Structures are given as C-alpha cells and as structure tokens.
Amino acid sequence: MKRFFYIFYSLLFIIVFSCSKKNILEEEIVVEPTLFSCVSYDTLLDPLTTKDDDLMQYWDIFVADVLCTKGAPDYGQQNTVVNIFFEYESDAAIAAGVTQSHIAYSSFDGYCNSAKVNVGVDWRSWTEMSLLKRLWVMYHEFGHDVYRYEHSPDPADIMYYSSTPGFIKINDFIEAKDRFIKRDFPGISYISCPSDFSDDISNEYEDYHICSLHPPDFLDEY
Numbered sequence: 287m288k289r290f291f292y293i294f295y296s297l298l299f300i301i302v303f304s305c306s307k308k309n310i311l312e313e314e315i316v317v318e319p320t321l322f323s324c325v326s327y328d329t330l331l332d333p334l335t336t337k338d339d340d341l342m343q344y345w346d347i348f349v350a351d352v353l354c355t356k357g358a359p360d361y362g363q364q365n366t367v368v369n370i371f372f373e374y375e376s377d378a379a380i381a382a383g384v385t386q387s388h389i390a391y392s393s394f395d396g397y398c399n400s401a402k403v404n405v406g407v408d409w410r411s412w413t414e415m416s417l418l419k420r421l422w423v424m425y426h427e428f429g430h431d432v433y434r435y436e437h438s439p440d441p442a443d444i445m446y447y448s449s450t451p452g453f454i455k456i457n458d459f460i461e462a463k464d465r466f467i468k469r470d471f472p473g474i475s476y477i478s479c480p481s482d483f484s485d486d487i488s489n490e491y492e493d494y495h496i497c498s499l500h501p502p503d504f505l506d507e508y
C-alpha cells in the first residue's frame with residue numbers, strides 16, 4: 287500500500303510539473319500581434335535595412351503616414367525647405383567631458399514657418415538609441431516642427447518632454463502616433479508663434495524646443 291502511494295504521488299508530481307512547464311513554454315511563445323498602421327516601419331526598425339546616418343528616411347515615412355492616416359495635409363509638398371541634420375560634438379568638448387544635454391531640437395524658424403522644417407539631432411545620443419526610440423524621437427521633433435505641438439506631461443504621448451519613458455514597444459508607438467496625427471491626445475497644447483512671422487523675424491529671433499534625455503525632475507528649465 288505504501289509503495290502504491292509512493293508511485294501515485296510520484297506520478298502526480300510528474301504530471302503537475304510537466305503541465306506547469308508547458309504553461310511556461312506557452313507563455314513564452316505568445317507574441318503580441320503588431321497593431322495596424324498604414325505605413326510599415328520595418329525598414330527603419332531592421333538594422334540590416336535602416337541607414338544610421340539618413341534622417342530623411344524618417345521624414346519620408348512620416349509624410350506618408352500622415353497622408354494615409356488622415357488623408358491630408360501633404361507635409362512633403364507644404365515644406366519646401368527640409369533641414370534635418372546631425373550635430374557633432376567637437377573633440378575639445380569630448381576631451382573636457384562636456385557632452386550634449388539634449389538629443390534633438392526644433393528651432394523657431396522651423397516650427398513657426400509652415401514651409402520649413404529645421405531639426406537638429408545629436409549624433410552621439412543617436413548612436414546610443416534603439417531603432418524604435420529613434421523613430422519615436424523623430425516623430426516627436428516633427429510634432430514640434432510641423433504640428434507646433436508643445437511638450438505633453440503624459441509619458442504615453444509622443445510629445446512627452448523626456449525622449450521616451452523607459453521601455454517602449456512598437457504597439458505603444460503605433461497607438462501614440464495615431465493620436466498624434468489625429469490631434470487627439472489629452473496632453474495636447476501648441477507653441478505660440480508671432481502672427482507676423484517672416485524670414486526677417488526668424489533671422490533676428492532665436493528660440494529652440496530642446497528635447498532632453500534627462501528625467502523630468504531636471505527639466506524645469508525647459
């Protein structure tokens with residue numbers, strides 16, 4: 287009888303153990319399906335197809351994204367001057383331990399001029415970002431420049447003032463960019479621009495929307 291119980295409990299243990307192991311395996315292979323987006327980000331998110339030093343590929347996808355999500359406007363046609371460029375730290379600054387505190391910025395003559403895009407990206411920060419984060423950051427800058435969006439206090443928004451909160455997934459991006467393109471997110475607000483904006487004003491006046499890697503506590507100055 288004792289022997290019977292021994293065998294019985296051994297079998298029970300094996301069954302329970304193998305079932306729980308199966309559950310773990312099943313959980314591991316569940317992959318969240320990617321949400322629908324009318325443009326594909328695959329080329330930007332694949333290290334084999336993206337080009338590290340090509341910022342225009344983000345502009346092209348963004349322009350197509352707005353068109354297929356909302357039908358208009360065509361920001362590719364509307365913006366006759368598109369300056370999207372890297373900034374490099376000087377050797378002297380690197381040697382002195384002085385590093386850029388921002389990852390990217392949009393300037394006054396870009397966001398207050400509906401025919402011009404002017405976005406600078408810090409090269410060193412760029413090389414340290416994941417491909418998904420790069421995509422998020424570029425949409426954030428286009429948000430300043432094209433939509434004149436201010437920073438949002440909501441970490442789920444593309445316009446959140448730090449680059450991105452912690453770990454993001456492609457579906458977080460797709461949900462956020464849909465709200466962003468439809469001008470429909472709770473933290474929405476707009477940069478005010480002079481009503482008499484002209485190239486003369488933009489030559490005299492310097493202002494930037496600086497987007498930082500620092501946590502929010504250090505962002506009061508912005």
Ligand SMILES: [Zn+2]
Nearest residue numbers: 447495496497
């Ligand atoms: Zn910003």
